[in-house]
Amino acid sequence: MPKATNADDSDGSDGVQIDLISGERMENMATMEKIRMILDGVHDGNIVILEEGLSPDEESRLIEVTMSEISPDEFNGIEIETYPKSKANDSSLLGRIMGNDESTAKLTVIGPANQIETLHKDETLISALVSRD
Amino acid sequence: MGLFTELKDSISRVTDRLFSEQEPKRIGIYGPPNAGKTTLANRIARDWTGDAIGAESHIPHETRRARRKEDVQIERNGKSVTIDIVDTPGVTTKVDYEEFTDEMEHDDAIRRSREATEGVAEAMHWLREDVDGVIYVLDSAEDPITQVNTMLIGIIESRDLPVLIFANKIDLDDSSVKRIEDAFPQHKTIPLSAKEGDNMDEVYDNIAEYFG
Numbered sequence: 276m277p278k279a280t281n282a283d284d285s286d287g288s289d290g291v292q293i294d295l296i297s298g299e300r301m302e303n304m305a306t307m308e309k310i311r312m313i314l315d316g317v318h319d320g321n322i323v324i325l326e327e328g329l330s331p332d333e334e335s336r337l338i339e340v341t342m343s344e345i346s347p348d349e350f351n352g353i354e355i356e357t358y359p360k361s362k363a364n365d366s367s368l369l370g371r372i373m374g375n376d377e378s379t380a381k382l383t384v385i386g387p388a389n390q391i392e393t394l395h396k397d398e399t400l401i402s403a404l405v406s407r408d
Numbered sequence: 409m410g411l412f413t414e415l416k417d418s419i420s421r422v423t424d425r426l427f428s429e430q431e432p433k434r435i436g437i438y439g440p441p442n443a444g445k446t447t448l449a450n451r452i453a454r455d456w457t458g459d460a461i462g463a464e465s466h467i468p469h470e471t472r473r474a475r476r477k478e479d480v481q482i483e484r485n486g487k488s489v490t491i492d493i494v495d496t497p498g499v500t501t502k503v504d505y506e507e508f509t510d511e512m513e514h515d516d517a518i519r520r521s522r523e524a525t526e527g528v529a530e531a532m533h534w535l536r537e538d539v540d541g542v543i544y545v546l547d548s549a550e551d552p553i554t555q556v557n558t559m560l561i562g563i564i565e566s567r568d569l570p571v572l573i574f575a576n577k578i579d580l581d582d583s584s585v586k587r588i589e590d591a592f593p594q595h596k597t598i599p600l601s602a603k604e605g606d607n608m609d610e611v612y613d614n615i616a617e618y619f620g
């Protein structure tokens with residue numbers, strides 16, 4: 276899997292780098308490490324795909340840190356899409372008390388707001404347009 | 409209000425506080441930019457306290473600081489509930505100052521976007537630390553299934569905060585309350601027009617019932 280440090284390789288080329296990050300790799304990371312990894316990738320213009328997504332608390336911190344890094348003409352923030360959790364009941368109180376391993380496992384796509392545009396989204400498909408800049 | 413009535417009023421509010429079991433609950437008004445949060449907060453505050461909370465505008469990110477109105481006492485069916493209302497900045501994952509440049513000077517647009525980002529961060533912080541319940545306001549003429557709405561409702565649920573969804577702007581032709589009910593079937597949705605004051609009785613009944 277490409278590391279953030281490989282991002283330099285894509286500079287100068289025409290491609291858009293996509294980082295697919297496994298649930299396993301995220302498992303032992305602290306919240307801020309995950310957020311740093313995501314935002315470092317996005318700052319480099321990459322599309323970051325998380326196999327297992329973030330917990331609600333991590334999402335709330337991701338929004339907060341993203342806001343603190345927005346800067347006119349440089350960084351407009353992020354576009355983020357996740358598959359809806361398999362409907363209704365898995366956000367039950369019991370489910371959450373039992374640990375939210377299951378309920379946070381949702382594929383998540385994150386990219387720079389000025390480069391990624393969601394074209395279509397439904398329960399089984401996310402279609403996005405990625406521009407080089 | 410005259411000084412005397414004001415004094416009497418605040419004394420009776422203090423005694424109310426002393427004899428009630430708990431502090432008034434802090435109810436955060438959340439939702440995407442431009443949904444009508446401040447219009448709603450102003451209407452509630454005006455109806456029950458006589459004064460407003462903040463400025464409303466068709467330009468998104470008008471509210472860029474969380475604003476609290478304390479001790480809003482709502483009378484319902486002979487009972488009275490007291491809440492603090494917190495009007496928060498609209499939440500988003502992106503802010504582009506160029507969206508404002510049609511409406512204002514370049515420097516003002518940049519300042520607005522900078523304040524907006526601080527405001528969103530502040531709103532997230534309040535949600536994690538400082539609110540006891542949430543009124544989630546949506547513009548019912550817009551598609552409710554957005555990533556921000558899904559994430560925020562998820563964050564609110566994960567904190568086990570009581571939440572009511574307000575389907576605002578039912579006076580608009582494109583309004584669809586059903587679309588909101590279908591998107592968030594796990595929560596109670598109440599239709600209203602904060603601007604026109606439509607269906608406010610049901611709004612207050614529910615606020616009293618949920619947050620009282």
Ligand SMILES: Nc1nc2c(ncn2[C@@H]2O[C@H](COP(=O)(O)OP(=O)(O)OP(=O)(O)O)[C@@H](O)[C@H]2O)c(=O)[nH]1
Binds near residue numbers: 440468472496578
């Ligand atoms: N038609 C209609 N317009 C409304 C209603 N409520 C609010 N508006 C309008 O929607 C716009 C946004 O209202 P605000 O109350 O400023 O929205 P907000 O959610 O506080 O927005 P931010 O502070 O920018 O996040 C204003 O032009 C309001 O007049 C409503 O019930 N019906």
Ligand SMILES: [Mg+2]
Binds near residue numbers: 446
């Ligand atoms: Mg506002």
